[in-house]
Structures are given as structure tokens and as C-alpha cells.
Amino acid sequence: MPLRHTVYGRAMSNAAAETGSGGSVQSVDRALTVLEILARSGESGVTEIAADLGVHKSTAFRLVATLEQHGLVEQVEGRGKYRLGVGLLRLAGATSARLDVVQEARPLCKQLAAGSGETVNLATLSGGSALYLDQVAGPSALGSHNWVGQHIPLHATSNGKVLLAWLDESVLKEVLGRLPAYTDRTVTARAALRKELQQVQQQGWAAAVDELEVGLAAVAAPVRNAHGDVIASMSISGPTFRLTVARQAEVLPLLLEAAEELSHRLGWGRR
Amino acid sequence: MPLRHTVYGRAMSNAAAETGSGGSVQSVDRALTVLEILARSGESGVTEIAADLGVHKSTAFRLVATLEQHGLVEQVEGRGKYRLGVGLLRLAGATSARLDVVQEARPLCKQLAAGSGETVNLATLSGGSALYLDQVAGPSALGSHNWVGQHIPLHATSNGKVLLAWLDESVLKEVLGRLPAYTDRTVTARAALRKELQQVQQQGWAAAVDELEVGLAAVAAPVRNAHGDVIASMSISGPTFRLTVARQAEVLPLLLEAAEELSHRLGWGRR
DNA sequence: GCCCCACGTTGCACATGACGCAACGGGGCG
DNA sequence: CGCCCCGTTGCGTCATGTGCAACGTGGGGC
Structure with missing residues (x-):
């Protein structure tokens, strides 16, 4: 789509780090940028914005x-600052309600969380990283981080590896630009990662232990659509001390079954 | 704030259900309304919008x-229609990262405690029992026990019943292993409990009188997250002689309102 | 304790940018 | 084949969003 907009008279004096995303309607474009600013900063004043x-x-x-x-957006009490408001949650709720994957997955995730006792996540590929679509906290997880909506590096998570493993070579190249290390267990060598992805594809699941965060472990399995494409990844995650290799082996069958059931509900293997 | 823009020539032929919420910046206001429209409809065309x-x-x-x-917003492939996009999930992720049930609940609990004169508690499900997250003592509560951090049996408390009532059947089975009696009013028969839980779910609140401790009464209501899952329970509790059935009926509306408001703040879209 | 600065907030007048109009292309249905 | 309705786009106009300046206030430094 061609940019139809004439340049603005003014010379963009700011350091606004223009994403290059010109909007069609200036004020709306600015307003939405405000949301992004707040998402990044957490809290900002009018002047800063x-x-x-x-x-x-x-x-x-x-x-x-x-x-x-x-x-x-809501203003934090007392201080004049602003932050993102809960209206976003309602909109996001409507979003995920519409995504068939999430909707179909929800009961399965819940059941899996109950069965495994750990937190279950559903992620998909979005713009070069893993976008977490849904999360169901297990009974033993209180106050665990909520990943929904977060963009997470692909090479340091079990979900990410699953999403990568079935990617086309051409796309894969683009995505694997840099492989930053988050812990000393993070796989940063491209060859090693490639090899692991191959293994993931063969065995049908992926694991990641202490690779994104020390103390965080997870296993993930692919979710397919009616065409057989891997469109999402489902994972079980928990603290490393609890989700040991032995425990992983225990929950893995449950995970695989849930992921397969979800794929089935999305039309895979039908007919 | 006065409406500053003149009405449009047209006589608002639509059913636009003007919320009366005039915005300061018209185009932004309209854009955000578009989001709300899409949230409601799930999918709409430009003309319809x-x-x-x-x-x-x-x-x-x-x-x-x-x-x-x-x-x-993204347009559904093929058809020209539009729907909410995943960018919202990202923004919502940033929101919920700072969102904490306890923190959001605190002012509401305080207000409820002041309004009812009794002690207000907030509890959630954790490992087969109710975990008390927060407590605000009412003005007339003298030296009442502090439950925060305690694990309390589910079947003998109003909070517990609420948390059980919306549980999946599969999980429910696990949790209801044994039903020990704490007083002679404790519900120990599984069938009776099941029936009561059904009633709780229908009426939207639960009560428990002298079931955990003789002389202790409470009513509780569910707190939901953006998905509609019951993630916590809010209760008003006090001595049985003061929190009579009649008094319960008086404070119940306050409790329901507070619980609903909290759910709303957590992103639950009513209904 | 005082002052001063910096912040969020509001009225006003200008010109800019958002709007309605009308026309185009295309896809689906009769 | 032709109709109709959809999403999309160039254009001229004027409503409207914007920058400016001024106000009130609260907090921090001297």
C-alpha cells in the first residue's frame, strides 16, 4: 500500500524514533503511538509524552x-502520570475470543494446567518473535509472571524452538538474525541451534531449561491447523527445581496429547 | 467538559448508541469507538463501521x-472485513504485567469494609485449598483473626465454595478428596456439597455460617479475570450473632458490587 | 518557610489536516 | 452478462486539531 500522505510541513524535530509507520489520520496515529509509549515506559507524564x-x-x-x-489509559492516583488502562484488557479479551486457536485451546490448557500442576502457555509467531496468546496458571503457581502479549525471543524458549523447527528455510534465515544470550545456557551458536531444531522436528517437542531465565524450565509441542502447518505452540513451564527432566518426561505425554487434540479440533488430520 | 464540536449536519440516523462520552479529539474518539465496535461485533466491514x-x-x-x-486491527484474509488485531494483546500484556489482584482489590476492600462494618477478605485457589491474599478489618472487628497467608479448607468457607463452584469437573474431583468436619454444621456429604455449589453458581454468591468455626459467618462473591474465569473470591465475614441472615442480605449487594467492580478492573467485560 | 520551577490543565485563534463527495475496480450473485 | 455492493482512492473545502500563552498547584531546594 502506497503512502498517500504528503510529508508534513514541519520537519519532525523530535527524536520520536519514528517507526516509519506513517498513519493515515495524524491524530489517531499519534494517539496510538501514545499507547505504545506507555506500553514501553509503564508510566509517563504528559510533558514526557x-x-x-x-x-x-x-x-x-x-x-x-x-x-x-x-x-x-488511566492516571495513576495522586501523581499526574498516566499509564495503560484496563479497557485494553477488555479489548484484548475480545481479540483472543475471536482467535479460534485461543478459544479452542482454552479448555485444553486449563485441563493441562490442572493435570500437570504447572503453568500452560500458548504462543504463536508474530513479527520475528514469539507472541504469547494465552496463559493458564497452574494451581501451584502463584504470582507467576504473566507472559500474555509479550514478545519473547524464539531461540531461548521451548515455544520458540517449536515455532522455528517447522519454519521454511527462507523464513528461518530472516528470523535468526542475532542470537543474544540471556543466560549462559542460552543457545547462541547458529549451527547448534539448527541441529537442535532438527531434533525438535523429529521428536515432536522441544525443551528449554535455564535458557531464558535461570530457574525457568519448559517443554513445548506444536499445534497444527487443517493444512498441517504449525501455527502455534503449547508449553508447560515451571521452576527448574520442580520441572526436572524426570518430571518433564511425566508431563510430556499430557502435553503432546493436549497439543494433538487442539490440532485435531482445528481440523488437522480430519478426513 | 463541554462538548466543543458542533453537531454534524446529519441527524445521527444511526443507532450509534452514543455513550455520551464525547472525546476531546474527535478523530481519536472515533477511532477508539471503532475498536469498541469491533470488540462487540467480532468482525465488521468499513461500510458497517x-x-x-x-x-x-x-x-x-x-x-x-x-x-x-x-x-x-487486521483485515480478515480474502474478505474485506476487519477485526481486532494482535497488537492489542501486546498492549494488554504491558497492562497486565503491572496488574495485581491484591493491589487492585485493596481500595475496594477498604471501601467495602467501611461500608459494611465487617472484615473483608480476598482469597484464591492454591494447591487444593483457599489461600487468603488480603484482609481489611472492619471498624467493628475487634482483634479478629488475621487470615492472610493461611490455607483454609474449601468446603467449609464461603470463599472456598465460591472458588469451587466454578471449577471444572475434572479438577473438582481431585480437590474434593476428603471433607473433614470442623463443626457440626460443616457440609461433609459430597452430594450435599455438590448441590450447594450448583446453587452458588446460579445465584452468584455463597454463604457459610458456623461451618468452619462456631460463631463465624461469611458471604462471598466471585472475582473474574478478562477471560471470565473465577480467579479469586471476596468475602465479608463476622461473628454469627452480628452477621445474621438479615444482615447478610443487607451487605450482599455491596459485596456483589465490589466483586463485580474488581472483575471489571481486571478486564472482565461484564455480561 | 519561602520561593521558584515544572508539571498538568484550559481558552483562544489560526491554518492544517480530516472530512465528505464522487468515482474506480472487483468480486459475487442472480 | 450485468447488476449491485463492497473496499479503496484523489480532491476541494472547512471543521477541527493544533500551538501558544496563561493559570493553578504541588514539591523540592535553598
Whole structure:
């Protein structure tokens, strides 16, 4: 789609780190950028947002005020700062309700979480990283991190490896630009990763222990659509001390069964 | 804040269900309304959105296109229709990262404690029993026990019953291993408990009087997350002589309102 | 304790950018 | 084959979003 927009008169004085994403409707574009800024910073004041956006304070204020009226942004009590609001959760809920994968997966994830006692995640490929679509915390997991909506590196997670393992060679090359290390267990050598991905493809599941975070372990299995493409990955994760290799072997059959059942519900292998 | 824009020439032919929420920045306001429309409908075409919004087709199109560039909206393949995009999940992830049941609940619990005069508790399911997350003592509570951090049997408390009532059958079976009696009012017959849980689910709240301790009464209501899962339970508890059935009926609306408001803050979209 | 700065917030006037219009292309159905 | 309805796009106009300046306030430093 061609950029139809003439350049703006002004010379973009700001450091706004323009994503290059020009919007069709300027004010809306700015407003949405505000959301992204808040997502990144967690909490920002009007002045800060304005500077980041390269617009006048008052402009930023009106954008934020409008967002606030829709509940997408709220101001933290007392202080004048702003942060993302819960309206986003409702919208996101509507989003995932619409994604058949998530909807079909939910009961299975729940059951799997109950059966394994650990946290179950569902992830898909999105823009060069793993996007976590859903998470069901296991009974023994309290206050475990919520990954939903997060973009997670592909080469350091079990879900990521599954998603990579069935990728076309051409796409794979693009995605594997850099392989940063997060712990000293992270696989950073391209050859080693390639080899592991092959193994993952053969055995039908992947594992990652202490590779993204020390103390975090997970196993994952592929989810296929009606065409047989791997469109998502389901994982069981927990603390390394609890999710030992032996325990992994115990929960693996449950995981594989759940992932297969989900694939089945999405039309794989039918007919 | 006064509505500053003049009405459009047109007489709002649509059923746009104007929330009365005027925005400060019109186009942003409209764009966000588009998100809400899509959240409600699941999938809409430009024309439909335009009609719903009371604007021209082309206007709606540009709004949608801008939303699309930020990933908040995507067009379903083939058909020209639009739906909410995964970008929302990313934003929501940033939201829920800082979202904590206890933290969100605190002001509500306080208010409820003040309004009811009794002690308010917040509990969740953890490893086969109820884990008390927070407690706000009411003004008339003298030296009442502090339950925070305690594991309490599920079948003998109002919170426990709420947490059980919405549990999957499979999990429920596991949890209900033994039903020890703590007083002679404790429900120990599995059939009776099952029946009560069904009633709890229907009426949307639970009660327990003298079932865990003689002289201790409580009513509880469910707290839901964005998916509608019951993730916690909020209760009002006090001495049986004060929290009579009549008094319970008085505080129940307050409790239900608080629990619903909390659910709302956690992203539950009512209904 | 005082002052001063910096922040969030609001009224106003201008010109910019968002809007409605009308026309195009294409896909599905009769 | 032709109709109709959809999403999409160039254009001219004016509504509307914007920058400016001023206000109130709260907190930090001197």
C-alpha cells in the first residue's frame, strides 16, 4: 500500500524514533503511538509524552484525555502520570475470543494446567518473535509472571524452538538474525541451534531449561491447523527445581496429547 | 467538559448508541469507538463501521487503516472485513504485567469494609485449598483473626465454595478428596456439597455460617479475570450473632458490587 | 518557610489536516 | 452478462486539531 500522505510541513524535530509507520489520520496515529509509549515506559507524564511525540504539551494532553475517556489509559492516583488502562484488557479479551486457536485451546490448557500442576502457555509467531496468546496458571503457581502479549525471543524458549523447527528455510534465515544470550545456557551458536531444531522436528517437542531465565524450565509441542502447518505452540513451564527432566518426561505425554487434540479440533488430520 | 464540536449536519440516523462520552479529539474518539465496535461485533466491514459511527465510508476507512498500521486491527484474509488485531494483546500484556489482584482489590476492600462494618477478605485457589491474599478489618472487628497467608479448607468457607463452584469437573474431583468436619454444621456429604455449589453458581454468591468455626459467618462473591474465569473470591465475614441472615442480605449487594467492580478492573467485560 | 520551577490543565485563534463527495475496480450473485 | 455492493482512492473545502500563552498547584531546594 502506497503512502498517500504528503510529508508534513514541519520537519519532525523530535527524536520520536519514528517507526516509519506513517498513519493515515495524524491524530489517531499519534494517539496510538501514545499507547505504545506507555506500553514501553509503564508510566509517563504528559510533558514526557509530548516530547517523545514531538508535539506540544497541550496536544499530548488532549490525546491522553481522549484515550482516558475510553479507558485505554488511566492516571495513576495522586501523581499526574498516566499509564495503560484496563479497557485494553477488555479489548484484548475480545481479540483472543475471536482467535479460534485461543478459544479452542482454552479448555485444553486449563485441563493441562490442572493435570500437570504447572503453568500452560500458548504462543504463536508474530513479527520475528514469539507472541504469547494465552496463559493458564497452574494451581501451584502463584504470582507467576504473566507472559500474555509479550514478545519473547524464539531461540531461548521451548515455544520458540517449536515455532522455528517447522519454519521454511527462507523464513528461518530472516528470523535468526542475532542470537543474544540471556543466560549462559542460552543457545547462541547458529549451527547448534539448527541441529537442535532438527531434533525438535523429529521428536515432536522441544525443551528449554535455564535458557531464558535461570530457574525457568519448559517443554513445548506444536499445534497444527487443517493444512498441517504449525501455527502455534503449547508449553508447560515451571521452576527448574520442580520441572526436572524426570518430571518433564511425566508431563510430556499430557502435553503432546493436549497439543494433538487442539490440532485435531482445528481440523488437522480430519478426513 | 463541554462538548466543543458542533453537531454534524446529519441527524445521527444511526443507532450509534452514543455513550455520551464525547472525546476531546474527535478523530481519536472515533477511532477508539471503532475498536469498541469491533470488540462487540467480532468482525465488521468499513461500510458497517461507518454507518455505526455516523460518518462517511471513506472516513471510517482511514480510521481503520490507521489502526491497522499499528496492528490493533487486521483485515480478515480474502474478505474485506476487519477485526481486532494482535497488537492489542501486546498492549494488554504491558497492562497486565503491572496488574495485581491484591493491589487492585485493596481500595475496594477498604471501601467495602467501611461500608459494611465487617472484615473483608480476598482469597484464591492454591494447591487444593483457599489461600487468603488480603484482609481489611472492619471498624467493628475487634482483634479478629488475621487470615492472610493461611490455607483454609474449601468446603467449609464461603470463599472456598465460591472458588469451587466454578471449577471444572475434572479438577473438582481431585480437590474434593476428603471433607473433614470442623463443626457440626460443616457440609461433609459430597452430594450435599455438590448441590450447594450448583446453587452458588446460579445465584452468584455463597454463604457459610458456623461451618468452619462456631460463631463465624461469611458471604462471598466471585472475582473474574478478562477471560471470565473465577480467579479469586471476596468475602465479608463476622461473628454469627452480628452477621445474621438479615444482615447478610443487607451487605450482599455491596459485596456483589465490589466483586463485580474488581472483575471489571481486571478486564472482565461484564455480561 | 519561602520561593521558584515544572508539571498538568484550559481558552483562544489560526491554518492544517480530516472530512465528505464522487468515482474506480472487483468480486459475487442472480 | 450485468447488476449491485463492497473496499479503496484523489480532491476541494472547512471543521477541527493544533500551538501558544496563561493559570493553578504541588514539591523540592535553598
